[in-house]
Amino acid sequence: xxxxxxxxxxxxxxxxxxxxxxxxxxxxxxxxxxxxxxxxxxxxxxxxxxxxxxxxxxxxxxxxxxxxxxxxxxxxxxxxxxxxxxxxxxxxxxxxxxxxxxxxxxxxxxxxxxxxxxxxxxxxxxxxxxxxxxxxxxxxxxxxxxxxxxxxxxxxxxxxxxxxxxxxxxxxxxxxxxxxxxxxxxxxxxxxxxxxxxxxxxxxxxxxxxxxxxxxxxxxxxxxxxxxxxxxxxxxxxxxxxxxxxxxxxxxxxxxxxxxxxxxxxxxxxxxxxxxxxxxxxxxxxxxxxxxxxxxxxxxxxxxxxxxxxxxxxxxxxxxxxxxxxxxxxxxxxxxxxxxxxxxxxxxxxxxxxxxxxxxxxxxxxxxxxx
Amino acid sequence: xxxxxxxxxxxxxxxxxxxxxxxxxxxxxxxxxxxxxxxxxxxxxxxxxxxxxxxxxxxxxxxxxxxxxxxxxxxxxxxxx
Numbered sequence: 001x002x003x004x005x006x007x008x009x010x011x012x013x014x015x016x017x018x019x020x021x022x023x024x025x026x027x028x029x030x031x032x033x034x035x036x037x038x039x040x041x042x043x044x045x046x047x048x049x050x051x052x053x054x055x056x057x058x059x060x061x062x063x064x065x066x067x068x069x070x071x072x073x074x075x076x077x078x079x080x081x082x083x084x085x086x087x088x089x090x091x092x093x094x095x096x097x098x099x100x101x102x103x104x105x106x107x108x109x110x111x112x113x114x115x116x117x118x119x120x121x122x123x124x125x126x127x128x129x130x131x132x133x134x135x136x137x138x139x140x141x142x143x144x145x146x147x148x149x150x151x152x153x154x155x156x157x158x159x160x161x162x163x164x165x166x167x168x169x170x171x172x173x174x175x176x177x178x179x180x181x182x183x184x185x186x187x188x189x190x191x192x193x194x195x196x197x198x199x200x201x202x203x204x205x206x207x208x209x210x211x212x213x214x215x216x217x218x219x220x221x222x223x224x225x226x227x228x229x230x231x232x233x234x235x236x237x238x239x240x241x242x243x244x245x246x247x248x249x250x251x252x253x254x255x256x257x258x259x260x261x262x263x264x265x266x267x268x269x270x271x272x273x274x275x276x277x278x279x280x281x282x283x284x285x286x287x288x289x290x291x292x293x294x295x296x297x298x299x300x301x302x303x304x305x306x307x308x309x310x311x312x313x314x315x316x317x318x319x320x321x322x323x324x325x326x327x328x329x330x331x332x333x334x335x336x337x338x339x340x341x342x343x344x345x346x347x348x349x350x351x352x353x354x355x356x357x358x359x360x361x362x363x364x365x366x367x368x369x370x371x
Numbered sequence: 372x373x374x375x376x377x378x379x380x381x382x383x384x385x386x387x388x389x390x391x392x393x394x395x396x397x398x399x400x401x402x403x404x405x406x407x408x409x410x411x412x413x414x415x416x417x418x419x420x421x422x423x424x425x426x427x428x429x430x431x432x433x434x435x436x437x438x439x440x441x442x443x444x445x446x447x448x449x450x451x452x
Contacts, residue, residue, distance in 0.1 A: 028422035033389055040390060043426070100388040113419075116388055191440040192424045192447065301445045303386030303419060310388045370394050 005260050010281045012215045016208050017285020020220065023204050024108040024286070025293040026196035031332040032096035032105050035358035040366060045188075046198070048181065050336065053202035055173045057219075057341035060210040062166040074152045074342055075218035076255040079329070081345035083145035084138060086353035088328030089335075093357020095324055096332070097365055098317025099123065103223055103331040106318070107283060111290030115304035119311065120318035127322020128223070129230025132268070135247035138327055147345060154343040165343055194297045209337050216278060217257045219338030222286075223325040224253070225279030227268035230322070235270045242270060247326075253278075268326075313369040317361075328353075378406065381415040385446055392416065392423040393430065400434065400451065407436060413452040417443075424449065 023029065034046040064070050096102040099120035101109050106124065109117035131138075148157060155162040186199045196204075209219045227247075235242040242248055248269035255274075256263045266274030294300035306314075325331045328350055330339070339347025380403060384392045396416050406412035416427065424447050428438040431451055439450045 025421075028420070030389065030422065033422065036390065037426075041393065041426075041430070043430075115386065188425045189428070190425075191428065192421060192442065195421070195425075299419065299421070299445050301419065305383065305386035306388060306391075310391070314388060366394070369388070370391055 002260075002262060005257060005262065005264060006277060008259070009216055009257060009264075009277050012212070013278055014281035014285045016212050016220070017282040018289035018292070019285075020104075020205060020208050021108050021111055021286035021289025021291075022293045023196060023201050023208075023289075024104070025112050025290040026194055027198050027201035029108075029198075029201055029205070030101055030105045031336065032100070032102045032358070035093065035355065036097045036362050036365070039359050039362035045185075048186070049198040049202050051173070052186075052199060053206055054336060054340050055170060056203055056206040057209050057337060058166045058169055060206055061213060061219075061341045062162055064210060064214060066163065069214050071258045072217050072255060074344060075213065075338070077218065077221065077224075077253055078152050078339060078344050079346055080149055080151060081147045081349040082142045084142035085328050085346050085349040088324045088326075089350040089353025090357035090360070091320055091324035092328060092331065093354045093359075094361040094364065095127075095317045095319075095321030097358055097361025098313045098369070099321055100314055100317070102333075103226065103321065103325060104220075104286060104333045107222075107286040108290035111287035112294035113291075113300045113302050115302055116306055116310065116314045120314045120321075123315045123318020124226050124322040124325075125230040125233065127230075127319040127324075128227035128268075128326055129234050129322075130319070131227065131323050131326035132231070132242075132245045132247035135245070135326075147349075152344060152346070154345055154348065157345060162343060194293070205337065209341075213338075215258060217255060218278075219334070219341075220282060221330065221334040221338065222279045222283050223329065223331045223334065224266075224268050224275045225283055226322060227326055228270060228275055228279075231268060232270040309369050313365065377410065378412040379415055380412055381417065383417040385417060385419045389420060389422070390426075392418045392420045393426050396423075396427050396449070396451070397430065400431065400436070407452040410452070413450060416449040416451070417446055418449065419446045421447075423447070427451075 034050045037043040038047055065073055101117060106117045106120045110121055151157050155165055187197050213219045231242055231248050251265045251267040253266040253274050264274035335347040335350040382395055384395055399414055403412050424440050427449050431438050436451050441448050
């Protein structure tokens with residue numbers, strides 16, 4: 001990879017990750033909590049904010065596509081929808097609730113000093129790397145249950161312009177807001193310093209996603225890097241075994257980034273490549289941005305005051321989530337904030353699996369962990 | 372002269388998994404409902420979870436209790452009742 005591509009993509013990813021981590025900490029933008037709170041407390045407020053984020057991203061992505069700002073549409077690494085996506089997302093939903101945060105939530109909470117999230121992070125690395133052991137089997141299952149091979153988005157499937165779908169979604173969302181939720185229902189009474197109103201956080205995150213899409217060629221995504229990091233650690237002890245696994249040899253990311261003319265490639269193997277270039281700085285940025293926010297508010301403190309039951313839940317949840325984000329493949333941020341706005345079929349399938357998974361996770365958490 | 376003593380029931384939920392803070396608070400409110408309603412007790416929840424500083428007051432006010440949130444060092448104290 002040339003130096004200019006490396007510098008540009010790494011810098012953009014680091015900056016966008018830092019901004020996202022900062023914003024997520026200010027509002028406590030926990031996507032796992034958005035689904036979990038519906039099932040455990042019948043609280044819909046946070047899920048409404050997620051809906052706002054998805055609809056704003058839809059408008060921004062489609063606008064950018066229409067004016068020619070998106071050189072890649074659909075973006076790289078998005079696959080066809082299959083039953084494997086639903087099963088993976090179901091397990092992901094369980095894992096994210098048990099570990100107290102999804103893949104990205106774990107990062108910003110860890111950045112703010114949560115030791116439990118650090119343990120979840122370790123579980124995520126283990127689970128992501130462990131997936132490689134049964135990848136060939138799972139890939140066969142995914143291939144055999146694919147809905148429409150080669151078809152990525154709903155507009156492609158039905159042969160209608162994405163603009164029509166996006167326009168209808170925006171109109172329906174506006175009707176929903178006007179009919180059921182006045183402006184006052186979108187704000188919270190602020191009692192802490194530095195609190196960012198959730199609707200503002202949603203809009204900022206939508207713009208961060210757009211910038212990533214325009215500048216890097218795809219919206220925010222980090223889960224392949226978890227497998228890569230896990231593979232790197234595993235190869236310290238079992239280098240021969242890691243080198244033999246087909247999952248770590250594959251290079252699914254193969255694209256020409258915007259503003260450049262050379263292709264970059266990467267995969268989940270431990271080597272330095274395009275996945276490391278795009279996703280490692282993003283991970284580091286989210287952690288650093290959150291740490292900066294927490295320190296500015298004098299809230300950073302490493303703490304572990306949890307009962308053993310919670311510690312076990314967080315580690316196991318992290319492992320399940322790590323496995324699941326490879327099985328789906330992808331996570332909440334990749335599918336809900338990137339895929340759904342362009343009506344990716346895989347993202348729609350992911351949502352079908354995630355919701356019952358979050359319900360099952362909430363049930364287990366309430367029944368066995370927080371009893 | 373009548374002096375009424377108020378019992379302070381405190382829970383330290385710092386460093387725990389989400390949504391332990393909200394769940395524990397709701398459970399303890401139910402457990403001490405009578406004392407909290409009569410003014411015989413106050414519930415103090417010590418937390419480092421930012422989200423709880425909005426979700427707890429929202430939920431608890433709907434149940435008819437007074438709530439205050441104060442920052443102390445690097446955590447928050449939520450006083451109910």
